[in-house]
Amino acid sequence: ADVAHRLGIDPKRAKSGFQVTEPIKGGAMYSSLPVFGDWQITSGFAHGRPWAHQGFLRREQVDGGADGHPAYRMTAREDITLYFAVQALHLLGELLRLRDRRAGLPMPPRPDGLPDHEPKARQPRG
Template sequence: MSTDKPTHGQVVAKWLEVASGIDKMMERVGNPEDFAVAPGSPLFGDDRVSTPYQVSHAARMCLVSGVDHLHAAKSLVLDLKVLHASAVYSLLRGSLENLAAAFWILNPPQRNERIEHALRWHAKNFREQNIALEPCGLSDESSYQGKLAKLHAVASPRNISNQKVDAGFRSSTVVKYTEEQLPNVSPLLPWQVCSGFAHGRPWAVLGMSEQEHYETVAPGVMNVRLTSGLDRVLFPALSTFRLMVAVVDVLQRRAHVPS
């Protein structure tokens, strides 16, 4: 099998191919009539017993945020033709994390597991909300515990433990879950690289960027100019795009009545 580096033309063609799909998905998530949950579908049943923390609502919020971040990356790279050294990776990281969370919520075959994951998603939201707002006097431990109690009220009839709900989740958990379930997407390494860029980690920034070296007056010290390229950012962008397609596929399957 050939391991030749793709030509610039091939890279541009692949970007344009995924850009069309990203634009179409951006239109879809903006349409309130799209992704309807059909009565009698698995997701309809999930929502009925998880109200007011409907599984489909949590998954849809993750999908919208994931598509929004991905579309922003596409717009920056292709439409504005601005290729920052790091920013596009941060956008792709946000997309990967949200899409992986959506897949983690929707993919389990058992209803209880889908509901548990949706409740854990809400628990993480409430915990981070309290951490942010408590110092401002806009939240307190009592209100936080009250919100968790409402999640417990949904979990209890399904024999989902409060401990599981309160644990929330980590982005690394949902990305690794997606890596195991979707080997053709393999989002783990792209997510790790994008996270490295988002945090300015040298292993990612120096490892993935194009470098120009300039001598300085200090012995053994070089100035380095870092730039990116369409071929380099295509690697995480393709994984993110494929994950988006997988999320939409499982969402539509769960939202339709089995034949």
């Protein structure tokens, strides 16, 4: 607690730990992309959660099962696999635009034609 206090960190927060969802939710404020939902799904895959595999993989029954339990082959769906790769690329582009904007660099027009600004949560209220 003393070290945290000397470093200007809330001792209660230092003791309770840091939730991994905090930076994910914080970063989502700067994007119109479904950052948190996409993170939940990819995290489910990374941590072997059954719901992720059963819900997002192609399932093909390969055997009726002599014991009455069917056997399935689970394979990747190209649409889902590509979706997450493309979303990651879009998110990286938005992150780099945010960095450049905050560095004061001139901003080229967005490819989608939408205005380039901070998210509503970060804009001054007027």
